[in-house]
Amino acid sequence: MARIQAILGALVTAVRRDLKTVGSFSGNNLFVVGVASLFLGDPGAFVALSSFIGVVLFIPLSADPLRVLPRDRLAVWPLSTAEGCAASACGSIQSCGSSLRWLPGGT
């Protein structure tokens, strides 16, 4: 349990710091540009879509905990199967909070 607490603590610290940087606002730019260009002919739809994407991208939950959790490190730490699964789950659960996950094709 102490190991999981330590990993979770590190994960929370790393994600919190990541959220304070512009690095958290990353996404699949090709997807965004591709979809936006489809609506270029319809100004109303384009504005609505751009607003939606803008809101989603700027919600400060865009940091992806899976990005900050080094997989190789997790693999070599002496964690039991249950602890390893719990650590991965912590990353995955937090990752669901990322607004980019709500977008099809998002990172």
Place this chain on the structure above:
Amino acid sequence: MLSGLLAPTSGQAFVCGFDVATHPLEVKRRIGVLPESLGLFDDLTIEEHLLLTANICGLDKLQSQTRIEQLLRVLGLTEGRNTFAGYGSHGMRKKTAFAMALLPNPELLFLDEPFEAIDPATSRIMRDLLVSAAARGITVFLTSHILPVVERIAHQFVMIRGGKIVWNSPAAELPRSLEDLYLELAEPPASEELEWLEYKPS
């Protein structure tokens, strides 16, 4: 596979007397690993990495503090202890991952390319630490293409070419320099002259 980064698909391998497939946890408790990717959290500081490793490996507070302070000092990381790994130089990141491997005082060290892309001073520090660890009975298992450095410190050499062992001998049985042997057995150099490559005054 021996360090737990990859799951074995067939066969058996033993590390410190434990089967890596059936007793991976027992193996991981006894080894220190420097992965090629380094496996660092970009948003944690160097000191936080060491504290986290100490917690994961179950070191008590006094042991942690003593070892961490000493490792930071020996590896020249004291001034950069509060630097985020993501902002550190490659040498600093590698030394951090190296310190994480040493911290639990493992029986066996697995190091993937420890001397690659680091400055000469860092290389010397790491080399001396490995020699010292080996002298105290810790087995050091490393992969490297920096042959002159490896030749100075290793006691046993294994060369692999296309997944097959092409050389395996103690250092004393090397017939010539490691580099010459490598070029002969593993990867003969291309010997084509680039005639067009010459200085032409404009």
